[in-house]
Amino acid sequence: MNDQEFLRIIEFIESTRAPFNLEIPGMSQDSDWAITSYLVTARLQEKDVSISDLIRVSGLTYGTAHRRINGLIEQGLIDVAPASPTGKSHSLRPSEKLLDAFRSLVSHVKSLVATLVGQRDDSQNSDQYYFGEPRGFIERSLPPTDLPTSHGGATRRLRFLFHDDNYFAALRNLWIDFRANAGRSEDFQLTPMQEMYETALSNGARDESEFDIITLNYPWLAEFAQKDLIAPLDIDVRELSSNLGDFHPAALECVTYADRLFGLPLYVTVESLLARRDIFEENALPYPTTLKELLAVARRLHRPKRGQYGLAWNGAKGMPIASAFMFLLNAHGGAVIAHDEPGTGIRSRRSRPQGTRCCLDEKPAHATLAFMQQLLAVSPPDTLAFDWEDSLAEFMSGHAALCYAWSMRAARLELDLQSKVKGKIKILPHPNLLGVRRSVPLGGFVLAVPRNLPPARAALAQQAIRWMTSSEAMKSSAKYDLPIAPRFSVNSDPDLKVVSMLVSFVDDMARNGLICNSMRPLTPVYTHIEEILGVEIHNALCGLTSHENALSSAHERIQAVLDSVLSQP
Incomplete structure (x- = not known):
C-alpha cells in the first residue's frame, strides 16, 4: 500500500x-x-x-x-x-x-469496503487491489467490467510488463481498483528500463508469451517490429473513428513501422532546459537560446565555492551520456544517421540507402564532443557519473543554475516537499546553433502486443490497450503522477494545466511541431547505437582516448552495424 x-x-x-x-x-x-x-x-x-x-x-x-x-x-x-x-x-x-x-486498521477497512461493494473473490487479500478515488471521479476511468470475459467466455486475467515508475503504478492501481474486478497486483511486473528491454526480448523467444501487453521505450519499437516480436494493431490509421489524430504526431510516428501501427503511445516525456528564474533575474541575465549563450551563462553562474554549479546534465556511461550526445549533436545541426542524401539528388560514391549512413565523421559530431568537454568545466564534479535522477537532485537541492531534465522527473521540482526550487523555475527548449526553431527531444513509452500470443489473448490485449490509452484513463493517471499524455484532448484539460506548468509547456511544443522524435534515430539498430555511443563518448570525456579516436571508433562500429543489418536488399 x-x-x-x-x-x-x-x-x-x-x-x-x-x-x-x-x-x-x-x-x-x-x-x-x-x-x-x-x-x-x-x-x-x-x-x-x-x-x-x-x-x-x-x-x-x-x-x-x-x-x-x-x-x-x-x-x-x-x-x-x-x-x-x-x-x-x-x-x-x-x-x-x-x-x-x-x-492494520486501514487494511481491515479496505477489505471490509471491498467485501461490501467490490464484488471480488479476493476481498480479504487487500494487497491484490487498490482503494481508488471517490466514485464520482473514478467511474469514468475504470477499465470495462466485462473486459476479462469479453473474449472466449472464460475469465482470464491479463499479464503486463510495465516500466517501474509512478505513472505505470497509477495505471496498475486503476486496473486493480476493488470496483473494477479486472485484475490483481501480481498480474503486473514493473521493472527498470534495461531489465524491461531484456525481459521483452526474451519473452519474444518463448513459444507462448508470458505477457499479454508489454511496454517499450519509443526508440525500441522499430527493432521489435523488424524482428517480428510484436504484432500490428487491428486499427485502420485512415479511419476517423480510430481518433488517432488526437495523439501527438511525433509520438504516433514512433509507433508506426512499415506503414503499420505496432502500438499506441501511453505517455510522453520531453527533455527541456530548466533555468533558475530567481538567479537569472538577480543577475539580469537573458535566458540562453544558442549554444554559445548557454556556455557563456553557465560560466557566469558557475560558483563552486558557493555550492552553485553552472549546469547539471546526464553524463553517466551508457544510456545517459549517449542520449546527451545525440541531443547536443542535433543542436549542432548534425545527426548520427543521415536520413536524406545532401545535394541535388546525385548519389556520391559513399551514398547508401536512406537511413543507413553514419555521420559521426562530419564536423557537427566533432563540434558536439568539444562542446561537451567545455560543459564539464561548468558542471558538478561528478557529472560523468550522473544519470537523470542525479542531475535532477543536484538542481532540486539548489546547487545548479541550469539543468537538462526530462519532464516526467521534473514534476518533482514543483511537487516534492524537499524541493528548494519550487516556484523558481523557467522551462526552456534546447538551445541550438542559431537560436531559432528550438525543439525538445521526445521520450516515453508505448504499449504493444507480443506476436507470440494466441488469437483470443491478442484480441483481449488490443482491447485493453485501447482503454489504457484512452483520454479518460490518461486523465485519471496524469492528474496525480504527471508524465504528459500524448493526446491533445488530455493536455488541454484546464485542471491538468493548473497542476503543473510542464503540461502547458509540452502541449505548446507539440502544437507548434517542436517535439522531435529523430534526435535518437528511429531505426531497428537503435540499441546498438546507444550502446556504442555510451562507451565511446564517455571514454573520450574521461580522457581515456582522444576525441578523434572515439568518434572514429564509434563511426566505424555504427556503420558496420548499419551495413550488416539494414543494407541488405
Whole structure:
C-alpha cells in the first residue's frame, strides 16, 4: 500500500466518523482518534507536528489534552524528537507501533469496503487491489467490467510488463481498483528500463508469451517490429473513428513501422532546459537560446565555492551520456544517421540507402564532443557519473543554475516537499546553433502486443490497450503522477494545466511541431547505437582516448552495424 492510498483510507474513515458528532446532539469528539490520525497523516505528508498542534486538534481543554498526549507518549505510541539544533523545541511523530496499528486498521477497512461493494473473490487479500478515488471521479476511468470475459467466455486475467515508475503504478492501481474486478497486483511486473528491454526480448523467444501487453521505450519499437516480436494493431490509421489524430504526431510516428501501427503511445516525456528564474533575474541575465549563450551563462553562474554549479546534465556511461550526445549533436545541426542524401539528388560514391549512413565523421559530431568537454568545466564534479535522477537532485537541492531534465522527473521540482526550487523555475527548449526553431527531444513509452500470443489473448490485449490509452484513463493517471499524455484532448484539460506548468509547456511544443522524435534515430539498430555511443563518448570525456579516436571508433562500429543489418536488399 502506498502513502497516497494510506491517506485516502484515513480520509474515508474520518468521513464516516464525522457525521456522528454533527448529527447527534451532545456527543463529544473522540480525542484519541483526532490526535493519532492527525499525527499519522502529518507523517505521511512529511509535516512537522508540535504539541500545540495536537492540543488544538484534540478537542480537549489544554490541561486534559496535555495529560492525554503524555499518556500516549508513555504507551510508546508517540515519539518525541528535537526540532532544533539547540534541543529547546521538539516535534512529535507517530511511533512504529502506532504506524503498524494504523496499517492494520486501514487494511481491515479496505477489505471490509471491498467485501461490501467490490464484488471480488479476493476481498480479504487487500494487497491484490487498490482503494481508488471517490466514485464520482473514478467511474469514468475504470477499465470495462466485462473486459476479462469479453473474449472466449472464460475469465482470464491479463499479464503486463510495465516500466517501474509512478505513472505505470497509477495505471496498475486503476486496473486493480476493488470496483473494477479486472485484475490483481501480481498480474503486473514493473521493472527498470534495461531489465524491461531484456525481459521483452526474451519473452519474444518463448513459444507462448508470458505477457499479454508489454511496454517499450519509443526508440525500441522499430527493432521489435523488424524482428517480428510484436504484432500490428487491428486499427485502420485512415479511419476517423480510430481518433488517432488526437495523439501527438511525433509520438504516433514512433509507433508506426512499415506503414503499420505496432502500438499506441501511453505517455510522453520531453527533455527541456530548466533555468533558475530567481538567479537569472538577480543577475539580469537573458535566458540562453544558442549554444554559445548557454556556455557563456553557465560560466557566469558557475560558483563552486558557493555550492552553485553552472549546469547539471546526464553524463553517466551508457544510456545517459549517449542520449546527451545525440541531443547536443542535433543542436549542432548534425545527426548520427543521415536520413536524406545532401545535394541535388546525385548519389556520391559513399551514398547508401536512406537511413543507413553514419555521420559521426562530419564536423557537427566533432563540434558536439568539444562542446561537451567545455560543459564539464561548468558542471558538478561528478557529472560523468550522473544519470537523470542525479542531475535532477543536484538542481532540486539548489546547487545548479541550469539543468537538462526530462519532464516526467521534473514534476518533482514543483511537487516534492524537499524541493528548494519550487516556484523558481523557467522551462526552456534546447538551445541550438542559431537560436531559432528550438525543439525538445521526445521520450516515453508505448504499449504493444507480443506476436507470440494466441488469437483470443491478442484480441483481449488490443482491447485493453485501447482503454489504457484512452483520454479518460490518461486523465485519471496524469492528474496525480504527471508524465504528459500524448493526446491533445488530455493536455488541454484546464485542471491538468493548473497542476503543473510542464503540461502547458509540452502541449505548446507539440502544437507548434517542436517535439522531435529523430534526435535518437528511429531505426531497428537503435540499441546498438546507444550502446556504442555510451562507451565511446564517455571514454573520450574521461580522457581515456582522444576525441578523434572515439568518434572514429564509434563511426566505424555504427556503420558496420548499419551495413550488416539494414543494407541488405
